[in-house]
Amino acid sequence: xxxxxxxxxxxxxxxxxxxxxxxxxxxxxxxxxxxxxxxxxxxxxxxxxxxxxxxxxxxxxxxxxxxxxxxxxxxxxxxxxxxxxxxxxxxxxxxxxxxxxxxxxxxxxxxxxxxxxxxxxxxxxxxxxxxxxxxxxxxxxxxxx
Numbered sequence: 248x249x250x251x252x253x254x255x256x257x258x259x260x261x262x263x264x265x266x267x268x269x270x271x272x273x274x275x276x277x278x279x280x281x282x283x284x285x286x287x288x289x290x291x292x293x294x295x296x297x298x299x300x301x302x303x304x305x306x307x308x309x310x311x312x313x314x315x316x317x318x319x320x321x322x323x324x325x326x327x328x329x330x331x332x333x334x335x336x337x338x339x340x341x342x343x344x345x346x347x348x349x350x351x352x353x354x355x356x357x358x359x360x361x362x363x364x365x366x367x368x369x370x371x372x373x374x375x376x377x378x379x380x381x382x383x384x385x386x387x388x389x390x391x392x
Contacts, residue, residue, distance in 0.1 A: 259336045260392050261307035262356050264377055265298035265363060271391050272297045279373040284386040293343070293380035294387045298363045300375050304345045306354040310335040315350045318343045327364040332382075340387065343378035 263269050274282030274295035281287065282295030298304065313332040318324070330343040331350060347361040354360055366375040379387045 259308065259338060259390055261379070261387075261390050263305055264296050264307055264342075264379070265305070266303040267299055268297050268302075273391075274374040274376045277372065277374045279370050282374070282376060284388050292384045293341075293378045294391065295374075295376035295378050296391075298344075298375055298377045300363055300365045300367055302363045303359050304342065304361045304363055304377060306333075306335075306356055306358050306360050308335050308356045309353070310360075311353050312347065312349060312351050312360070313339075315347060316341055316343075324369050326368045327366050329364060330378075331361065333360075338390070339382035341378075341380045341382065343380065344375075345377060 261271060264271055274297055283291070284294050285291060310333040313334055316330040316332055317328055318330050319328050327344045329346050330341055331345055331347040332341050344364045344366055345361040346364055348359060363375065363377060366373060381387050
């Protein structure tokens, strides 16, 4: 049986990213802006998935952890200055605002990879979220059902 591109596409849909958000509900709009790909004057290069501060963050599918990342160089944003690089299937992507449990190895879909950082500390009133950004900065939206 031959695998088609559509089969691969469906295998790479993101599973639940954050506890408390089983459907990967997206950040729409709040006083800080919008969470869809391409939003805003600085052109938002990712997709924001709602996640409450302190919530567990899960592997969206079987992934390889490829190191911690620094989100900001601004010391005023130190509380949310962490994330992780991941790859799985043919995708390489980043999750911002996550304190990873570890930064290397492999993790199965649905296993814990970290904790959502305290976004309300830095952006009071924002819809707290994990920012999903593809390594090539393409639109991640098609990978979410």
